[in-house]
Amino acid sequence: MSYESELHNTDSINMKHFFYVTLCLVLSLNVQAKKLNVLFIGNSYTDVNNLPEIVKQIAASMNDTLVYSKSTPGGYTFNQHSTNAATLGLIAQGGWDYVVLQEQSQYPSFPIGQVQDEVFPFAKKLDSLVHIASPCAKTVFYMTWGRKNGDPDNCPGWPPVCTYEGMDSLLQLRYTMMAQMNNAWLSPVAKVWRHLREMTTSIELYQADNSHPSEAGSYAAALSFYAVLFGKDASMSNYNFNVNANDAAVIRNVVKMIVYDSLATWRQYNTAALAASYTYTNVNNTFTFTNNSMGSQISSYKWNFGDGTPEVTTQNATHTFMAAGTYQVCLSVKNPCGEDTHCKSVTSGTVGIDELNNVKGISVYPNPAKDFIQIKNLTASYDYSIYNTIGQRLKSGRVGAGINTIDVNEFSKGVYYLEMKNEKAGYVVLKWMK
Numbered sequence: 001m002s003y004e005s006e007l008h009n010t011d012s013i014n015m016k017h018f019f020y021v022t023l024c025l026v027l028s029l030n031v032q033a034k035k036l037n038v039l040f041i042g043n044s045y046t047d048v049n050n051l052p053e054i055v056k057q058i059a060a061s062m063n064d065t066l067v068y069s070k071s072t073p074g075g076y077t078f079n080q081h082s083t084n085a086a087t088l089g090l091i092a093q094g095g096w097d098y099v100v101l102q103e104q105s106q107y108p109s110f111p112i113g114q115v116q117d118e119v120f121p122f123a124k125k126l127d128s129l130v131h132i133a134s135p136c137a138k139t140v141f142y143m144t145w146g147r148k149n150g151d152p153d154n155c156p157g158w159p160p161v162c163t164y165e166g167m168d169s170l171l172q173l174r175y176t177m178m179a180q181m182n183n184a185w186l187s188p189v190a191k192v193w194r195h196l197r198e199m200t201t202s203i204e205l206y207q208a209d210n211s212h213p214s215e216a217g218s219y220a221a222a223l224s225f226y227a228v229l230f231g232k233d234a235s236m237s238n239y240n241f242n243v244n245a246n247d248a249a250v251i252r253n254v255v256k257m258i259v260y261d262s263l264a265t266w267r268q269y270n271t272a273a274l275a276a277s278y279t280y281t282n283v284n285n286t287f288t289f290t291n292n293s294m295g296s297q298i299s300s301y302k303w304n305f306g307d308g309t310p311e312v313t314t315q316n317a318t319h320t321f322m323a324a325g326t327y328q329v330c331l332s333v334k335n336p337c338g339e340d341t342h343c344k345s346v347t348s349g350t351v352g353i354d355e356l357n358n359v360k361g362i363s364v365y366p367n368p369a370k371d372f373i374q375i376k377n378l379t380a381s382y383d384y385s386i387y388n389t390i391g392q393r394l395k396s397g398r399v400g401a402g403i404n405t406i407d408v409n410e411f412s413k414g415v416y417y418l419e420m421k422n423e424k425a426g427y428v429v430l431k432w433m434k
Contacts, residue, residue, distance in 0.1 A: 034230055035065040039090055040072065041081055041126065042102030045144055047072035048212050054222035054241050055229070061239035064230055069093075077104040078122035082129075091126075094133040098229055100187070101126055101178075102142035105211065106151055108174035109167045111158060115174055120181065127182040136337035138270060139184040140228060142221075143175040145193040148210035168194060179269045186266045187228045189221040192258050196220065196251065203247050215242045216251065223255040228267070233260045274298070276333045276342035285348050289317045293333045293340075302332040306346075324349015324387045324419070349387055349419070364418060368433040371409045373418070375430075378404050382420035382428070386411075408434060 036059075040052050047070070056066040071087040073080075078101070081087045091099070107119050127139045146161075146168030155162040160170060172190050179186045193205055205217035213221060219241045226234045235256040240248035259266065274295035281288045291301060303312040305319050306327035312319070321327060330343040361377040375382075381400035385393050386408075399406065399420070408416075411434050420428040 033063045033065070034232075035067070036097045036229055037095055038066060038068045038098045038100065038229060039096045040068060040070040040100045040102075041087055041090075042070075042072050042100070042142060043076040043104060044072065044074045044212060045105055046070065046100070046102050046142065047074070048207075049215055049218035049241075051218050051222055051225070054218055055225045057239050057241070058222055058226045058234055058237050059230060061237045062226070062230070062232060062234060064232070066229075075104060077107060078119060078126055082122045082125045088129070091129050092133050096130070096134040096137045098138050098140050098185075099126075099130045099134070100140045100142050100225070101184075102144060103175075105144055105147075106154065106161075108178075109146070109151065109161050109170040110154070119174070120178065123178045124182060127184065139182055140225075141175050141179050141182075141184055141186050142225075143186055143188050143190045144171055145190040145205075146171055148206045164197075183270055185228060185270050187221075187225050188259060188266055189224045192220050192224050192251075192255055193217065195254050195258055199254070200250070203250065216247060219243050219248065220251045220255065223252060224259045227255060227259040227263070231263060235260075274333060274335050274337050274340045276331050276340040278331045278342065278344075280329075280344075280346065282348070286318065286320045287329075287346065287348070289319065289329065289331070291315050291331065291333075293331070293342075295333065295335050295337070295340075297335045298333050299336075300334045304330045304332070306330070321348035323393060324385070324417075325392070349417075362420075362428055362430070364430045364432045369408055370434070371407070373406050373408055373432060375399055375404045375406070375418075375420070380422050380425040382422045382425070384418060384420045387417045387419065388414065 038052070038055075040046050046052070052066070052068040052070050056068060059066040069090050071081065071084065071090055073084070076084070101123060103119060103123070108115060110118075123141075130137055130139055146164045146166070148164060150163040150167050151161040159166075161167040168190055172188075175186060175190075178184070196203055196205060203216050204214050205220065206212070207214050222241070223234050226232070233256055235252045237252065243251065275293060277292040277294065279290050279292055289303065301313055301315050303314075303317045303319075305312075305321070306329055307321055307323075309319075326345050326347045328343050329346045330341055332339060332341040363376050365374050365376050367373070378399065378401045381398060383396070383398055384406070385396040386406070387393055394411070394416075395406070397406070406418075413434050415431065415433050418428075418430045418432060420430075
């Protein structure tokens with residue numbers, strides 16, 4: 001074969017490899033892609049700059065899809081939304097993965113008695129309506145920010161809102177309370193804004209009215225929603241909206257730090273529609289697994305014991321591991337809202353067992369040992385295994401009345417367990433040392 005021919009074949013192989021890797025990457029991205037249906041309920045804080053559309057474009061840049069509808073009349077409260085035909089109609093459509101709730105910008109910062117009368121009950125009503133129409137949907141509260149210089153209109157009668165810090169702190173607190181009361185998620189936009197305000201003065205988050213979001217402010221909010229809804233880091237997104245590239249990069253990094261890196265915090269109050277869970281007991285290496293999963297209409301159970309044995313589909317399960325060791329035992333449950341899996345490490349065998357002997361008289365000699373161990377008083381043949389204290393099987397074989405010596409010369413000093421099995425004669429675990 002000529003050099004040119006060899007080179008041509010090599011190039012062909014390299015090109016095939018390149019296209020194969022590229023195809024795998026594309027397929028991987030497609031597998032990871034998400035499509036969500038989200039309803040936004042709020043007012044101008046959601047409508048200005050079309051926040052849902054910005055979230056949609058960020059999602060598209062990350063190979064995800066957002067399908068959204070919105071009900072955002074100017075100045076609307078939860079109370080007004082609870083009787084608004086357009087809002088109620090959108091909720092009743094059902095099929096939503098998430099519903100975002102944003103209250104009028106000042107109401108949650110008012111005195112607690114007023115909030116308990118005028119805000120909390122209607123947040124609860126909207127949340128309840130959402131779950132009637134979309135049983136598997138999650139409610140997400142949009143934590144809005146304090147006004148740039150506080151609330152001058154309400155400052156005389158309620159001093160805590162006289163400053164940005166005071167008003168913003170109350171809004172953060174009250175939205176957190178609503179999330180907790182309704183087992184919902186939070187989109188902590190206010191926390192992102194506060195960090196940006198404290199970090200730099202070069203990024204203007206407010207419009208001239210010192211209340212509504214600028215394009216940068218809406219971009220920060222949209223990134224926060226993308227992180228919470230999709231559970232992904234948007235810091236690699238190439239979509240900047242109408243924000244200059246440097247400012248957009250700063251905002252993305254802050255959202256990653258505040259929102260994405262602490263997703264568990266913003267989702268902590270949600271009671272999952274489905275959560276797999278189990279407990280277990282161990283008696284002589286026979287494990288009884290008891291299902292404790294939370295969720296309604298669970299239709300299937302699947303136990304995987306991590307040892308290569310067939311899966312079990314009963315609600316509870318009993319299992320005996322054939323060899324000592326640590327296994328990942330997983331329970332998967334399914335209901336109309338999806339599937340969830342919970343795994344635990346389960347240790348089986350001789351670890352943690354001093355001695356177990358249901359055959360009288362059998363013992364190990366000498367103990368401690370040096371070069372060999374001898375099993376005394378054997379009257380039948382046994383399959384044996386030797387384990388260390390972390391459950392690793394080091395040696396196995398067969399002993400009987402005629403051959404009852406095991407070479408342990410290669411073993412280092414320590415504690416070991418000799419396990420012997422005979423289906424008819426019994427089961428023995430003996431502890432010995434070297």
